[in-house]
Amino acid sequence: MKEEDDEPDVEDVHDSDVPAVSSSSQMDSNEPEDPLASSSQSATLTAPVPDTSTASTTTGTHHHHHQQQQQQGDDVGAAPSASSSSALPQSATKLRFQETNLEDFTIDIKFPLKHGEGRRAYASYTIETKVTRDGPFKASEMSVQRRYSHFAWLRTQLARCVPGRIVPPVPPKHDLTMNKFSEQFLETRRAGLERFLRRVAAHSVLSHNPAFVAFLELKTHEFETYMKDHASEYSRDSLASSIQSLGTSLAERDPTSRYVRERELQQQTEKATRRMAELSTKIVAAHRDESSLQQEVAVAFRALAESDTDISVSCETIADGLEKVSAESEEHLRAVDRDFAQPVQDFALYPHAVMDALHWRDVQEARRQRLETTLANKEDELSKLQTSDQKTSLGAIFGKDPEAIKREKIEKTTQQVQELTEAVDSACDKEAVANETLNSDLDRHHEVQEHELRRVIAAWAEHEAERYTQIEDAWAGVEASLTQQIELQERKLNAKEV
Amino acid sequence: MEGGGEDVVTAQPTAGTSGEPLPPEGFLVTIPKFQEKIDTSGSYMTYVITSEFGPDNVLNITSGEYAVHRRYNEFSHLVSYLRAALPYVIVPPIPEKKLNFKWKQMAVDVTDEVFVGKRRIVLEDFLRRCLDHPLIRMDKGFQAFLLEQDWMEDLMVEGFDGEMHPFTGAEWLSSLRAMTASRATEPQLLEVKHFKALGASTSQHVGVLLNAHAGLAYKAQALSAFFKDFADVLTELCELMPKLAAPFKSASARISRMGDATVWRLQQEERAFVDTLVAFMGYTDSISAFVKNEEIAFAAKVRARDAHASKVATITALERPDEDKSLSGFFTRLATTEASKASKIEALKSEAEHLKLVAETAEQQHKDFLQEALKEMKRFSATKRHELLSIFKDYARLQKEHAHHIAKMWTDIKQAVSAPQP
Numbered sequence: 036m037k038e039e040d041d042e043p044d045v046e047d048v049h050d051s052d053v054p055a056v057s058s059s060s061q062m063d064s065n066e067p068e069d070p071l072a073s074s075s076q077s078a079t080l081t082a083p084v085p086d087t088s089t090a091s092t093t094t095g096t097h098h099h100h101h102q103q104q105q106q107q108g109d110d111v112g113a114a115p116s117a118s119s120s121s122a123l124p125q126s127a128t129k130l131r132f133q134e135t136n137l138e139d140f141t142i143d144i145k146f147p148l149k150h151g152e153g154r155r156a157y158a159s160y161t162i163e164t165k166v167t168r169d170g171p172f173k174a175s176e177m178s179v180q181r182r183y184s185h186f187a188w189l190r191t192q193l194a195r196c197v198p199g200r201i202v203p204p205v206p207p208k209h210d211l212t213m214n215k216f217s218e219q220f221l222e223t224r225r226a227g228l229e230r231f232l233r234r235v236a237a238h239s240v241l242s243h244n245p246a247f248v249a250f251l252e253l254k255t256h257e258f259e260t261y262m263k264d265h266a267s268e269y270s271r272d273s274l275a276s277s278i279q280s281l282g283t284s285l286a287e288r289d290p291t292s293r294y295v296r297e298r299e300l301q302q303q304t305e306k307a308t309r310r311m312a313e314l315s316t317k318i319v320a321a322h323r324d325e326s327s328l329q330q331e332v333a334v335a336f337r338a339l340a341e342s343d344t345d346i347s348v349s350c351e352t353i354a355d356g357l358e359k360v361s362a363e364s365e366e367h368l369r370a371v372d373r374d375f376a377q378p379v380q381d382f383a384l385y386p387h388a389v390m391d392a393l394h395w396r397d398v399q400e401a402r403r404q405r406l407e408t409t410l411a412n413k414e415d416e417l418s419k420l421q422t423s424d425q426k427t428s429l430g431a432i433f434g435k436d437p438e439a440i441k442r443e444k445i446e447k448t449t450q451q452v453q454e455l456t457e458a459v460d461s462a463c464d465k466e467a468v469a470n471e472t473l474n475s476d477l478d479r480h481h482e483v484q485e486h487e488l489r490r491v492i493a494a495w496a497e498h499e500a501e502r503y504t505q506i507e508d509a510w511a512g513v514e515a516s517l518t519q520q521i522e523l524q525e526r527k528l529n530a531k532e533v
Numbered sequence: 534m535e536g537g538g539e540d541v542v543t544a545q546p547t548a549g550t551s552g553e554p555l556p557p558e559g560f561l562v563t564i565p566k567f568q569e570k571i572d573t574s575g576s577y578m579t580y581v582i583t584s585e586f587g588p589d590n591v592l593n594i595t596s597g598e599y600a601v602h603r604r605y606n607e608f609s610h611l612v613s614y615l616r617a618a619l620p621y622v623i624v625p626p627i628p629e630k631k632l633n634f635k636w637k638q639m640a641v642d643v644t645d646e647v648f649v650g651k652r653r654i655v656l657e658d659f660l661r662r663c664l665d666h667p668l669i670r671m672d673k674g675f676q677a678f679l680l681e682q683d684w685m686e687d688l689m690v691e692g693f694d695g696e697m698h699p700f701t702g703a704e705w706l707s708s709l710r711a712m713t714a715s716r717a718t719e720p721q722l723l724e725v726k727h728f729k730a731l732g733a734s735t736s737q738h739v740g741v742l743l744n745a746h747a748g749l750a751y752k753a754q755a756l757s758a759f760f761k762d763f764a765d766v767l768t769e770l771c772e773l774m775p776k777l778a779a780p781f782k783s784a785s786a787r788i789s790r791m792g793d794a795t796v797w798r799l800q801q802e803e804r805a806f807v808d809t810l811v812a813f814m815g816y817t818d819s820i821s822a823f824v825k826n827e828e829i830a831f832a833a834k835v836r837a838r839d840a841h842a843s844k845v846a847t848i849t850a851l852e853r854p855d856e857d858k859s860l861s862g863f864f865t866r867l868a869t870t871e872a873s874k875a876s877k878i879e880a881l882k883s884e885a886e887h888l889k890l891v892a893e894t895a896e897q898q899h900k901d902f903l904q905e906a907l908k909e910m911k912r913f914s915a916t917k918r919h920e921l922l923s924i925f926k927d928y929a930r931l932q933k934e935h936a937h938h939i940a941k942m943w944t945d946i947k948q949a950v951s952a953p954q955p
Contacts, residue, residue, distance in 0.1 A: 300773060307769045314763045321756045328749045335742035342734040345914045346921050353925050360932075485776050489950050492784060496947035503940035510933035517926040524919060 139168040140236045142251070144229040147221050157182050158221055160228060164251045171248045180255050186228050188262055192246040193235070199395040199469045200241060201476045203234035204384035226377055238479075297477060298393055305386035312383040315376040319368060326364040333357035349520055356513035360506050367502035375495035382488065389480060392473055399469040403462035410455040417448045559590030562664060562679060564657045567649050568602065578649055579604055580656055584679050592670055599680050608656060610685065611678050614700050615663075616819070617690045618674055620826035621905035623913045625662035625669075626815020628655045651804065655812045665916070674700070722903055725827050728910050732820035739814050743807060750799050757792035764789035783949040787942045794942075798935045806928045813920055816913075827906060834899040837892035844885035851878050 147158035164177040186205050193202045206227030209215050232251075235241045249261045289295065333354040340350035425437040425444070555561050562584045570579050579602040588596045608627045615624040660679075663669045670676075677684035688700040767785035771778040850862030851874060857863075869877055 303769075304773050307766055307773060311763070311766045311770070314759055314766060318756065318759045318763065321752055321759060325749065325752045325756065328745065328752055332742065332745040332749055335738065335745045339735065339738040339742060342738050343731060345918045349918075349922050349925050353929065356929065356932075481774075485774055488770070488774070488777065489780065493947050493951040496784075496943045496950060500940050500943035500947060503936045503943060507933050507936035507940060510929050510936060514926060514929040514933055517922055517929060521919070521922045521926065524915075524922065528915065 137233070137237060139166065140242070141165045142229065142232045142236055144225050144232070146225060149216055156216070158216065158224075160225060162232065162251065171243060171245070172252060174252075177252055179251065179253065179258070181250070181258075183224065183228070185250065185258065185262070186231065189246060189250045190231070192265065193241055193244055194391060196244055196246060197240060199392055199399075199472045199476075200238075201385075201388050201392045201480050202241065203231050203238075204381060204388050205231045206380075207384070223377055226373060227381070230378065230381060293477075294393055294396060294473075298390065301386040301389050301393070305383065308379075308382040308386065312380045315379045319372050319376045322364065322368050322371070326361045326368065329357045329361040329364075333361070349517060352513055352516045352520070356509050359509045359512075363505045363509065364502055367498050367505075371495055371498045371502075374498065375491050378487070378491045382484070385480075385484065389477070392476060396466075396469045396473045399462070399466040403459065403466045406455060406459045406462050410452065410459055413448060413452045413455055417445065417452055420445050420448060555585065555587045555590075559587035560592060560594070560664075561585045562660055564653050564660065567653050570602065577604055580608075580653055582660070582679060592676065594676060594680065601678075601680065601682050601684075603678070605652070605656075607678070607684075608659065611675070612819075614674050614688065614690065615669060615672065616822045616826070617700065618672060619668055620830070621823070621902050621909055622666065622668050623816065623823045623909055624819045625659050625666070626812060626817075626819055627659050628652055628812055628815065651808060654804070655808065658809070658812060662916070666912075722827075722906075724907060724910065725824060725903075728820065729824045732817050732824075736814055736817040739810060743810065746802075746807065750802065753795050753799055757795040760788050760792035760795070764792070780950045780952060784946045787946050787949075791939060791942055794935065794938055798931065801931050802928070805931060806924060809924050809927075813917075813924070816917070820913075823906070823909070827902060830895075830899045830902045834892070834895040837888065837895040841885060841888035841892045844881055844888055848878055848881050848885065851881070 141164070143163045145161040145163070147160045150157055150159055159180045159182055162177075162179050162181055164172075164179075166172050166175055166177075187208075190202060190205045193200075206224050209220075214220060235247055241247060246261075246265065249258060253261060336350045336354035336357065340347040340354065343350075420441065423441065425431055425441045428437065428440055430440040431437045562582065564580045565583055567578055567580050569576055571577075582599075582601050582603055584599040586592070586594045586596045586599070590596065605627075612624055612627055615622065663675060674684070674688050677688070685700065689697045690700045691697055764785040767781045767788065771781045771785070774781075846857075846859070846862070847865055850857040850859065850865050851869060854862070854866060
């Protein structure tokens with residue numbers, strides 16, 4: 036499974052990204068996000084108008100989380116701007132966030148089929164989509180075949196096309212510790228991929244992205260062509276390279292800035308959630324071990340029952356109880372794994388997605404800062420020109436009129452300053468858009484995370500409560516049966532004595 | 534086993550002399566406490582056996598209250614004594630001197646206090662089993678153990694040689710054994726053979742069972758540590774996600790307590806299931822001793838019979854040399870003059886008469902032994918069934934109660950986490 040190759044592009048963009056006064060306007064047009072930025076920003080900037088209107092109806096009809104939404108609305112109101120209203124529809128979709136599926140946009144992935152043999156073997160997932168909402172889809176029902184690499188491509192593509200957005204994570208690559216085609220691995224991956232698609236579908240901007248639409252709609256060969264076409268289209272401007280070029284160029288950060296604090300928060304969150312993901316896996320594994328050990332104990336009881344007829348009935352009773360407990364536990368533990376341990380793994384992956392988005396925003400800020408510095412230098416140069424006489428300039432030595440040279444130079448520099456001023460304005464706008472985009476996504480992200488975290492822990496608790504209630508019943512049955520056996524024996528003994 | 538036996542002494546330390554009415558059999562024996570004693574040889578632990586006998590107790594002991602201090606070694610001597618004095622009885626076991634069973638991986642009981650406390654419970658079980666046994670409880674030596682501080686003085690045991698010997702401890706028994714067991718063969722009666730095999734296989738299976746159970750306990754212990762860690766992570770998340778602080782704090786506290794509950798359950802299991810089962814499996818040793826005694830009784834019978842037969846053969850060799858082709862007969866004839874022959878035959882005949890009597894007695898002894906042994910095996914089978922049933926029932930109840938407790942906590946967690954935000 037081959038990921039998109041970002042690396043070859045790095046050099047490319049590095050060169051063109053070096054800020055040079057003469058090429059400042061060119062640089063603008065060459066910016067990584069541009070080719071699609073037009074479409075992505077149109078999503079960000081123009082979508083709000085229709086989105087808000089649908090949101091208001093959606094809000095009224097589907098959502099019961101009025102309070103939260105109100106709060107969300109207040110937050111947005113604190114930073115009013117043209118694009119910030121896009122936060123509203125997002126927060127609206129978010130609250131319905133994939134309980135299982137959206138009502139008007141359901142995505143289900145079937146258990147994959149294995150294709151081919153040996154090293155070229157791969158698993159292919161059938162994705163079934165039903166859309167009843169208005170949108171870019173041609174049909175209301177679709178069914179396509181996709182491989183893991185297609186999902187990975189989609190995620191990379193979304194991150195590029197809609198930079199500055201928090202793109203949900205896909206399950207990590209195969210780590211070689213497990214059989215790639217084992218049922219357990221494939222099911223884990225299937226569920227992870229399904230969560231990924233549903234999360235994208237729940238995002239008002241990502242769900243409209245052409246790559247996502249193509250992913251759900253196109254036949255396999257069409258989609259592979261689409262992938263190739265778009266790979267070349269963006270080959271020169273990868274997000275990764277611009278992030279690399281950013282380096283440490285960002286000026287001293289304001290420690291009270293939301294983004295600086297968010298980065299710290301994400302770092303801590305990553306640590307905690309990774310630990311939680313690890314522990315969840317360990318707990319489920321240990322519970323599974325426990326249940327298979329219960330079977331071993333049951334076997335030991337059966338052996339004892341067979342060897343000693345005096346106690347065979349009571350030993351069989353205990354063995355039956357243990358086996359019942361073990362079988363019921365295993366069933367529940369599968370559910371715990373599916374509804375808790377697996378989803379929890381995603382929480383450890385999210386901080387990276389958030390930090391990518393934060394990084395993108397930082398790139399905008401850095402670019403703006405760089406342009407401002409260049410502009411300031413240019414303005415400085417201009418003011419120096421105006422007081423200089425150009426008598427020692429190269430042109431003057433060759434006999435040109437110093438005054439004419441001065442005029443020419445001032446004219447040229449003035450034009451450059453003007454171009455730069457425009458570039459700075461544009462960069463400021465972009466930064467503002469990036470901020471708004473990120474702000475809305477961050478707000479949404481936090482609420483979704485909190486909601487989801489509560490949900491998976493509640494799901495865990497529910498399964499465990501049920502499991503232990505059944506265990507309690509099983510042991511109560513064993514106890515009752517043993518009590519009966521004791522009474523029977525006592526009655527026999529008493530009868531003998533009489 | 535006689536009815537209502539299990540009511541006589543319970544495993545819990547009871548007040549004993551607090552004026553409560555005595556059980557139907559008219560007595561109550563407990564080990565309510567242990568006490569450290571110091572003498573010239575150092576300090577040692579004693580268990581205080583407290584008894585109360587009512588006026589019409591079935592043991593015919595003078596009514597009153599008694600208390601004696603017993604060291605572990607004295608219990609050990611009592612077992613040896615009982616095995617010697619009542620060879621056809623399967624004597625209840627006492628715990629091994631060190632309670633370090635190989636399947637014990639848990640680090641829950643480390644202090645002497647806990648160890649001595651556990652031993653107290655098991656020793657009390659031992660006394661209860663003895664008092665349930667119709668033959669042991671009537672034995673004078675056993676009663677002396679309960680009532681008199683110097684119970685071993687004047688204690689006599691009938692050996693396999695038919696003589697009475699003063700009982701001095703375990704070594705005495707083994708030396709007597711070594712002497713008589715030299716010609717012991719296999720047990721003769723099919724029932725005893727089966728019983729011996731059953732004892733061995735049961736002990737083996739219980740060993741496997743306890744090993745498997747230890748694996749389960751080990752896993753549960755690991756789980757309780759994971760739960761503690763998970764609770765910590767939730768607490769961390771409370772700080773990172775302030776909106777979740779209230780529900781997650783509550784969930785964290787409960788998950789942490791679940792870890793504690795698991796450890797508590799493991800301790801209970803250790804006491805009520807593992808220790809009890811291990812102690813009960815001490816019966817295996819008693820069964821070996823019991824079977825060995827049968828073998829010895831049989832060997833004694835065979836030896837006496839052989840001795841008699843050999844005397845008869847010698848007489849034959851002297852009286853009817855034509856019938857005798859044996860080498861020993863030839864030498865006997867060689868050493869015997871015609872003059873002394875008549876008197877020698879006379880002496881041999883009287884010896885043979887005596888040996889015949891001895892052989893008959895030994896045969897009767899073995900017969901009696903088997904008769905008692907068959908009764909004893911039936912009695913033991915009932916005891917075993919009853920005791921294991923109670924152990925298993927206690928285990929099932931413990932599991933049930935624990936599951937109930939845990940299910941309740943999970944329900945609370947679910948409510949805390951899914952409650953609407955304020």
